[in-house]
Amino acid sequence: MADVKRTWIKDAFWETPSKELLNCISEHKEGFKDVRQVHKLKRGDPLFDECVEQLTIEFIDKTTDERVNKKFKEQEQQRQLEINKRKAERLEQLFNYKLETFEVEDIKESKNRILKSRLRRAKSIPEVNLYAIMIIQDKLENDKETE
Amino acid sequence: MIKKPSKGYLVVASRKPNFYSLAINCIESIKDYYPDAKCCLVTEEKFLDGREDIADDLIFCDDHYRAKLWGMANSPYDITMYIDADSEIEHEDIATVFDELNNNDMMFHKLDEKYKKVYAITSFTYENVREYYTYCGGVCLYDMRNPLVKDFMNDWNDLFRKQYSKELILPMDPWQELWDFDQTTLWYLLNKVDKYKNIKVDSFKDNLRWNYFPHYERYFNAFPKDPVVIRHYSSYAQKDKSYA
Numbered sequence: 001m002a003d004v005k006r007t008w009i010k011d012a013f014w015e016t017p018s019k020e021l022l023n024c025i026s027e028h029k030e031g032f033k034d035v036r037q038v039h040k041l042k043r044g045d046p047l048f049d050e051c052v053e054q055l056t057i058e059f060i061d062k063t064t065d066e067r068v069n070k071k072f073k074e075q076e077q078q079r080q081l082e083i084n085k086r087k088a089e090r091l092e093q094l095f096n097y098k099l100e101t102f103e104v105e106d107i108k109e110s111k112n113r114i115l116k117s118r119l120r121r122a123k124s125i126p127e128v129n130l131y132a133i134m135i136i137q138d139k140l141e142n143d144k145e146t147e
Numbered sequence: 148m149i150k151k152p153s154k155g156y157l158v159v160a161s162r163k164p165n166f167y168s169l170a171i172n173c174i175e176s177i178k179d180y181y182p183d184a185k186c187c188l189v190t191e192e193k194f195l196d197g198r199e200d201i202a203d204d205l206i207f208c209d210d211h212y213r214a215k216l217w218g219m220a221n222s223p224y225d226i227t228m229y230i231d232a233d234s235e236i237e238h239e240d241i242a243t244v245f246d247e248l249n250n251n252d253m254m255f256h257k258l259d260e261k262y263k264k265v266y267a268i269t270s271f272t273y274e275n276v277r278e279y280y281t282y283c284g285g286v287c288l289y290d291m292r293n294p295l296v297k298d299f300m301n302d303w304n305d306l307f308r309k310q311y312s313k314e315l316i317l318p319m320d321p322w323q324e325l326w327d328f329d330q331t332t333l334w335y336l337l338n339k340v341d342k343y344k345n346i347k348v349d350s351f352k353d354n355l356r357w358n359y360f361p362h363y364e365r366y367f368n369a370f371p372k373d374p375v376v377i378r379h380y381s382s383y384a385q386k387d388k389s390y391a
Contacts, residue, residue: 081365081366084364084365084368085365085366087364088361088362088364088365089365091361092361092380095235095380099168099169099172102168102171102172103168108196108198113175113178116175117175117179120172120175120176120179120235121237
């Protein structure tokens with residue numbers, strides 16, 4: 001074991017804030033073969049000390065920070081995509097709901113362009129319902145006047 | 148004195164009554180933001196229910212799956228902005244869309260490689276060479292004062308009908324996935340027909356703005372530089388059988 005000359009890849013990072021567990025990759029030669037090993041080393045393990053000595057604590061701190069930031073960014077992007085997904089789904093549902101509302105006979109026949117435009121621009125189902133009621137009321141009033 | 152070109156919007160609804168409702172909604176949304184807009188509805192006579200009054204021009208078409216291509220070729224305007232019926236306008240800049248043409252003959256929404264997950268199909272082979280669809284036919288701004296553009300629109304319609312009736316099979320693979328797309332015919336005409344090699348075609352500068360699929364937000368968090376003008380609910384319409 002002691003004879004093996006390892007090179008520690010420069011992407012080691014602390015698994016825990018207490019720096020008791022180190023995640024690192026080593027490379028060494030075995031005859032003509034290049035051997036690459038992934039380690040999770042506990043403090044007290046001779047390889048732990050070897051890796052820390054070669055890469056230095058400051059360097060491992062830096063790669064750990066970079067990794068945490070990268071993970072945080074990825075999570076944030078994932079969260080944003082989830083929000084967007086829900087938003088897009090809601091928008092599509094709202095579009096469908098508006099189309100169905102426009103098919104209601106009295107709304108279909110209504111000539112009130114202003115209220116119909118407001119309904120089309122509505123941002124939620126309750127708002128659509130509100131304008132739908134207003135359009136129907138307006139239509140009924142107009143029908144009464146015509147009679 | 149030079150005559151000012153006529154400019155208008157064209158929406159087509161054939162085959163399904165729901166497309167008529169979508170087309171009416173689309174035209175009304177254009178007028179919500181641009182009350183003076185000239186709009187042409189191309190539809191089947193049997194669908195009319197009084198709401199067609201919103202259109203300034205009304206043209207009857209047959210019940211073909213892609214009557215839109217016939218409609219585009221028969222636009223009453225010099226410069227036409229064709230918009231798929233399952234779209235909705237949400238910004239007053241719809242009035243300025245004609246400025247986007249610049250000196251081109253036709254403008255389309257570009258199918259960007261990075262968003263290919265959103266599109267039904269993007270790549271194929273033509274005579275065993277890998278090719279990519281460049282443009283989406285969901286919107287098209289075109290100037291028929293150039294007779295070549297008029298010919299193009301007629302050929303797009305004629306060729307697609309042949310393609311759709313299996314009278315024409317192009318050396319494209321997988322043909323079973325390409326034959327019912329008007330994009331297939333569009334790609335072929337723009338890339339393989341000599342007559343149209345000099346036609347000036349481009350995509351909108353702020354591409355996503357003029358044909359924004361909800362999937363752009365859903366999967367890519369991608370937005371245009373300026374606010375969306377045309378939102379295209381096509382993915383939704385395909386999913387929902389009532390709009391199939």
